[in-house]
Every structure is written in structure tokens, then in C-alpha cells.
Amino acid sequence: MPRNRSRVLLCHEPLIVPNSCPNAVTFSTISPLTITNPPVTGTQRVTSVNISYDSGIKGTLSMAWLGPWGNVEYTPVTSTTAGQGTASVPMDLSGHVWGVLMNATGHSASNLAMIVVTGPEMVWVTQP
Secondary structure: OOOOHHHOOOOOOOOOOOOOOOOOOOOOOOOOOEEEOOOOOOOOOOOEEEEEOOOOOOOOOEEEEEOOOOOEEEEEEEEEEOOEEEEEOOOOOOOEEEEEEEOOOOOOHHHHHHOEEEEEEEEEOOOO
């Protein structure tokens, strides 16, 4: 037992003062992204995926692919119907990659949150 009890943090003391955090923090939600692709075995690889997203999302869309080492590559989305499309998967990616639907290209991984439309969704591409 410490000699000076005033320096001991007692477990029943609150660590956060009620109402001390600002209430003005807002979060926007994004609609889900569904990526489907044929299963792969052995040396096969996923070369393209079908994507489903909110049919209200319009415009020129791209998939941002985040590789296992933080690299980002973009491929265009070809719309098939409202809320449906296809996109190719970059050939130099392997393992698990994350796909995010975007309305812009050319951004780094740290800036994707500013231009994301929907996602992310993980895709198993192939063995490295």
C-alpha cells in the first residue's frame, strides 16, 4: 500500500467528466457496397468483380483498390444498371485487398475518406 493515499487513483472515481465532450461531432454514414466475384482456387486470380451499391449513386465512378502494403490503384466502373456495375482488379495485387467505390481518382490512401462514395469491401484476389 502506498504511503501517500492521495496519489492513488481509486477505481470508483470517474475518469471522464460528464458533459465535457462537445456534442457537435457529427458522422455521416455511407451506403453499403457489395462485391461479388467467382471463387478462385490454386493459381487462378480474380480479374474483375461485380459491384452493387445504392441506385441513387450517379456519375463517373471508380474503384479504389487498397493493396496489402498501403498502395492505392484505381479502375473505372462500368455501370450495367442503376446500382450495378463491373470493375477490373489490378493485376499486380495479391492476397486480400480492399475495394472502395469513389467519385474521384488520384488520391493517396490517407485522403480516401474525403472522396469515398461507398465501401469498403474486402476481396481475396489470389495467392502472392
